[in-house]
Amino acid sequence: MVTAVLERPTHPTTVTVDIKQPKASLKNLEFFYGATRALKGITLDIEETAVTALIGPSGCGKTTLLRCFNRMHDLTPNIRYAGEINLYPDGINIISDEIDPIEIRMRIGMVFQKPNPFPKNIYDNVAYGLRVRGERNRGWINDKVEQALRDAALWEEVKDRLREPGTALSGGQQQRLCIARALATDPEMLLFDEPTSALDPIATASIEELIGQMNQNVTVVIVTHNMQQAARVSKHTAFMYLGEVIEYGVTDQIFTNPQTKRTADYITGRFG
C-alpha cells in the first residue's frame, strides 16, 4: 500500500494564458512511482486543436505527464495516479479506473522519441489500428491508409512500396510512418515525446512542418528538449521543473519575456 501523503504543490504555477476551449483539463494531477512523487499537483488546460509544448530539464516529469494522457503508465508496477485529467467534449476522467485505456488510446495517439514501426509492411503498419478496431472493409481501409500517409507527408515516397517492411525506411520516414499510423484512427489528440531527437535536421523540419499543418483538427501535446522547436511549433508552452509546472503561457511570451526566473534561466541556458 502506497502511503505517500498528498501535499500541496510547493510553487503555484504562473499562468499567463487564458484557455477558452480546453480539450483536456488537468486538475491537481499527481503521479507516483512507488513512493516517489513525480508529478506534484499539476493544474492546467490544454487548448483544443492547438499545439502545447512541455519543456524542462531531464527528470522534471514532462514525459511522465505526457504518458498520463493515454495511460502509458498502466503496466508499470507500483504506480498511482491522483487528481483528474478530464477529456472533452464528454468530460471523462482519463486516469479513472473505470475508463478503459484501450478506448483512451483510440482517441489519443502517441509518437515516441525513437521511431517504432511494427515489424510489418508499411501498409499494415498504418492499417493496424483500424483492424484492431474491427474494420474489415478493404476499400475503406485502403482509402484511410492512403489519407493517413498523405497527411503524414509520406505517401509520395512510399506509394510504390507499400508491401516493404516499415523498418526498411529511413529514420525520418519511419517517424512519419509512426505519425501516419497514429493519424489513421482519427485521434482527437496526439502526443509527441521528443519526436525529432533521433532525426537529422531535414527530417526534423519535415516533422515540424507536419505538426504545423496538423493542428487544424488535432490537439497536439509535444515534449521537446529543443527549445527552438518548442518556440516554432507550439502555441502554448509549459515549463516544468521537479514535477511541477512553473510557468504556463503563450509560447511567444515564454520565449521572449518569461515571467519567472527559473523559466528564464532554463531557456537561456543558465540552469546550474
Place this chain on the structure above:
Amino acid sequence: MPEHILSAYDAELDRLSKMIVEMGGLAESQLAAAIEAVIKRDSELAARVIESDDKVDQLERDLDNLAIRLLALRQPMARDLREIVAALKIGSDIERICDYAANVAKRSIALAQTPPIQPVHSLPRMAHFALLEVKDVIDAYVARDADKAFAVWVRDEELDEMYASLFRVFLTYMMEDPRNIGPCTHLLFMAKNIERIGDHATNIAENVYYLVHGIPLTEARPKGDRSSLEVVAPRPSGQAGAR
C-alpha cells in the same frame, strides 16, 4: 543574473555590450567636438570629426557581424535575445547620431567662412542638452537602468521645444537681414540635426527599456516640436515677401 553554462556565450555577450559602450563614447566625443568646432570656428577640428566618422561605421559593421553570429550560433532566448536585438538597434542609432555630428561639423566649416553672426550663440545650449541626453542614455544602457532611460525619453520633449524656439530665432534673423540667410540656414540644419540626435537618443532609451522589461515603452511620445507647423506670417498686402 547567473552565468551561462557556456562561458563563451557570456564572453560574446559581454563583447557586444562593450562595443556599444565604445560606440556610445565615440558618439559623445564626436558630438562634443562638432559643437566646439562650431563655437570656435575650428575647421581643422571639424575635419577630424568628419574623418572619425569612418571609425564608427566600422564599429557598427563589427557589431552587426558579432550580433548576427550570436543569433546564428546561440539561438538566444528571452533576455539574451533582447540583449542582442537591442544591441543591433542601439548600434544603428548611435551610428546615425555620429552621422548627424559629422554633418554639424561639415556645416561648421561652411559657417566659419562667413562672418560671425549673433544667433550662433543660441546653438550650444541646445547641443549640450542633446549631448547630455546621449551621455545619459548610454549610461542607462551600461547600468541596464530602465528608469534612467525613461527619464531621457521624457526629457527629449524639452529638446524639441528648444529646436522649435531656435527655429523661430533663426527665421527672425533671416527676415531681418537677407545676408543672414546663408549662415542661418546652416544653423537651422545644425539645430535640426541636433534635434534628430535627441530622437535617436530616445530610440535608444526605448530599446534599453525593452531590454530590461521585455515590454515596449508604449506611452505616446511627447511632441513639443511644432516647428514643422510654423509658417512665415504673411505680411500686410503691398509689401514684399508676402507670397
